[in-house]
Amino acid sequence: MKNVYNVGIIGVGIVGERLIKTFNRNPRFRIIQITDKNPQRLEEMSEKYDLTGVNEYQQILDNALVDLVYLAVPPKHHHSIGMKIIESGKAFFCEKPLANSTKEARDMYTAAQEKGIINAMNFPLPYTNAVKKAENLIEENYLGKLRRIELTGYFAEWPRHWQQNPWIDTKEQGGFTREVFTHYMQLVQRFYGNVFDIQSQIKYPSDEELSERELLATGCLTNGVNILINGLCDVGREDFLSLTLLGENGVIALRNWRHIWIAQKDEILKRLPAEEEDTSEKVVIELAKALDGEPANLITFKDGYETHGIIEELLKGRQ
Numbered sequence: 001m002k003n004v005y006n007v008g009i010i011g012v013g014i015v016g017e018r019l020i021k022t023f024n025r026n027p028r029f030r031i032i033q034i035t036d037k038n039p040q041r042l043e044e045m046s047e048k049y050d051l052t053g054v055n056e057y058q059q060i061l062d063n064a065l066v067d068l069v070y071l072a073v074p075p076k077h078h079h080s081i082g083m084k085i086i087e088s089g090k091a092f093f094c095e096k097p098l099a100n101s102t103k104e105a106r107d108m109y110t111a112a113q114e115k116g117i118i119n120a121m122n123f124p125l126p127y128t129n130a131v132k133k134a135e136n137l138i139e140e141n142y143l144g145k146l147r148r149i150e151l152t153g154y155f156a157e158w159p160r161h162w163q164q165n166p167w168i169d170t171k172e173q174g175g176f177t178r179e180v181f182t183h184y185m186q187l188v189q190r191f192y193g194n195v196f197d198i199q200s201q202i203k204y205p206s207d208e209e210l211s212e213r214e215l216l217a218t219g220c221l222t223n224g225v226n227i228l229i230n231g232l233c234d235v236g237r238e239d240f241l242s243l244t245l246l247g248e249n250g251v252i253a254l255r256n257w258r259h260i261w262i263a264q265k266d267e268i269l270k271r272l273p274a275e276e277e278d279t280s281e282k283v284v285i286e287l288a289k290a291l292d293g294e295p296a297n298l299i300t301f302k303d304g305y306e307t308h309g310i311i312e313e314l315l316k317g318r319q
Helices: 014-025 039-049 057-063 075-088 102-115 129-139 174-193 280-289 301-314
Strands: 006-012 029-033 068-071 091-092 119-121 146-155 196-203 214-220 224-233 238-248 250-255 257-262 268-271
Touching: 006 014, 006 057, 014 029, 014 039, 014 068, 014 280, 029 039, 029 057, 039 214, 057 075, 068 075, 075 091, 075 102, 091 301, 102 301, 119 280, 119 301, 129 174, 129 250, 129 257, 146 174, 174 214, 174 224, 174 238, 174 301, 196 301, 214 301
Parallel strands: 006 029, 006 068, 068 091, 091 119, 146 224
Antiparallel strands: 146 238, 196 214, 214 224, 238 250, 250 257, 257 268
16 A cells, blocks of 8 residues: 655645645545635635644644645745755645746755755646647657747736736736746746747836736747747737747647647648646646655756746846
C-alpha cells in the first residue's frame, strides 16, 4: 500500500479552493491544515470542506506531520513565505509566478536546490492533451523548419469576471502578461529553450497603479527564430488566446488553453480532438510520484525562474 501524504495549504482563494478539491479527490493526499489571511474565507473553506484552519502559516511549517506545502497567496508574498517553506525542508508546490521579481525567483530556486527539497510549480498547460499532441507533432517534424512563433491574447475585460481580487489588476503584481502569458512563455521554453533580445512596447491606463492594457513585443530563440507577442484587453470580442508555431511545412496553433489546430501547405486549419481534462489532477499525480522517490514530470522552480526572467523583460518595455 502506497503512502498517503499530508498537505498544508497557505492561501485558499479561488485557485487555492480548486486545489483543495483536487487533493481531496486523490487518495494519495490528505489535507490536514489550511490558512488564509482573510478570517472569513478561512472559516468558509474550513467548514465547506471539513478542514482544520489555523491562523498563522507558521503553524503549518512547524507541523511535523505535513509532508507537502502548497502556496497560493498573492505573488508579492511568495518570496517571504516561500523561503520559510524551503527552510522547513518540506516538499513545496507553488502557484505561478514563482515570485514577484526575477531576483526573488532566483533566490527561491537556488535555496530549494541547496536544501534538496522536492519543488514544483502549478503550470497546468503542459499537462493538457492538446500540448501533448503538439509535442508529438513537433517531434515528428510536422512543422518542418520553424519560421516564427506568435503569441496572441485578447481580453474583453481585465480582470476577467471570474477572477476579481485586490491584486490581479495592479501594476505591482497583476496584469495579463504575468497572469496569462506566463503560461505560454513557459511552454515556448519547454519546446525550444529560452527567449532573448526582448523588445517591447507597453501601454498602461491613466491610473498609475493599474496593470497593462496593451503589449507588443518581439524576441528570438537561440536559433534565431523570431517570436511576436501581442496582448490587448478591453476589446469588443470574446477572450482569445493562441500560441501559433509557424513552420515551412505546417502550422500548429494552441488556442484557448485546451484546443489544438493544425494544417500543412494548401490545407485549411482543422481542430484535432483533444479530450477535456482536469490538468490539476495530473500535476498532483506527478507530485505523488516525486514524494515516492520516483521520476516525475514536474515544472520545477528552475523553470519558474527562467520564465520569470522573460516576463520581467517584457514588462520593462517602452511606454
